[in-house]
Amino acid sequence: MLKKIHVKDVKQGMFLQEICGSWMDHPFWKKSFTLTDPQDIKTLNECGIQEIWIDIEKGIDVDSSVTAESEEDQKNKIENSLLQAEKFTPKAIPRVSLQEEVDKARLIHSKSKAAVFSMFQEARMGKALQLTEVTSLVDEIGQSISRNPEAFLSLARLKTKDNYTYLHSVAVCALMIALGKQMGLEENLLQELGMAGLLHDVGKMMIPEDVLNKPGRLTDDEFTVIKNHPQRGWEILKGSPGVNEMALEVCLHHHEKMDGSGYPDKLSGEAISLFARMGAVCDVYDAITSVRCYKSGWEPAEAIRKMAEWQEGHFDKNVFHAFVKTIGIHPSGTLLRLKSGRLAVVIQQSEKSLLTPIVKAFFSTKSNAPIEPEIIDLAKSPDAIQCAEDAAKWGFDLKKLVGI
Ligand SMILES: [Fe+2]
Ligand SMILES: [Fe+2]
Secondary structure, eight states: OEEEEEGGGOOTTOEEEEESSOGGGOSOOOSSEEOOOHHHHHHHHHTTOOEEEEETTTSOOOOTTSOOEEHHHHHHHHHHHHHGGGGSOOOOOOSSOHHHHHHHHHHHHHHHHHHHHHHHHHHHTTOOOOOHHHHHHHHHHHHHHHHOHHHHHHHHHOOOGGGHHHHHHHHHHHHHHHHHHHTTOOHHHHHHHHHHHHHTTGGGGGSOHHHHTOSSOOOHHHHHHHHTHHHHHHHHHHTSTTOOHHHHHHHHHTTOOTTSOSSSSOOOGGGSOHHHHHHHHHHHHHHHHSOBTTBOOOOHHHHHHHHHHHHHHHSOHHHHHHHHHHHTTTTTTOEEEETTSEEEEEEEOOSSOTTOOEEEEEEETTTTEEEEEEEEETTSSSOOEEEEOOHHHHTOOHHHHHTO
């Protein structure tokens, strides 16, 4: 049985099931383990993590005086908090279908990957960044997002552990533009947001690769080196021509948290600029949905729920809700069971409600057999979502079904 507790209530002998925070926030890599080393408890208390899940069947329980939350309480709280995003402005309707956009998006994505790779190599060699090529690419990414955000965003999630940093930069660029659009920001700011997203982690080029990609627990010194990347990135950007204030700001402060427990400056609340608060949300989402050398990524639906769970103290509430509206409660590519017994994959968000995406039904659980694929707009159908299903368990190739 799992209980969620505050880190100040953690004791030796507890079984740590999961840390409530992004992988960049703590030096632990082991998924779950028994807390035996007092140093681990000290690190947990110092690294800015607020809460953890413990399994009281595998380790000791909390004292009866300590407040702990059950999984069920958490689940309800998360779904309710996600639904608050419904209050935000309607989602913009894509101008073209995902199928129409996906080939163009693929081309822009592969050009961006190559351009970011060579730009970051220059940074690694200590040279100033040349932004000319990437400036026009950020424009192209923005245009693709305007035509259909889900085409580029779906492609941007696909990474391998070797090209993570470059493709993460491209993904955060696209997410920043999509989020800015959802928040109604002006066109010229969207271009700046995209560029800020693209450059936010350039400081990682100054971290030795064996530390950056270490598939084990980081030592205190290694974790300090990793946490220096915003400052190192800021220095590179400061010395490069044509880098605007927003990119400098997002680079330096994308790891700050609303409660002041982030880094490097421990800023809190409004002291963190809106653009850095947007960067924090886009950065964490892409990091936890990506495959890393030490971790496989979460599906978007799960990632959104994890972020809802951590949002208190970490993210700006309004920015997070706008982000939920951008990605969806049932993001594209999610496998759903409908009340009719059909299995369907989400192919597009709806401008009406987060609960009624457009889906492609392709399998009947009643006859346990494939059916002729049918596109269903759940806002206009008597059918509705029953629950999310585990795609890995069913073994379907959802990427193919979505068309990416
Ligand atoms: Fe970062
Ligand atoms: Fe990042």
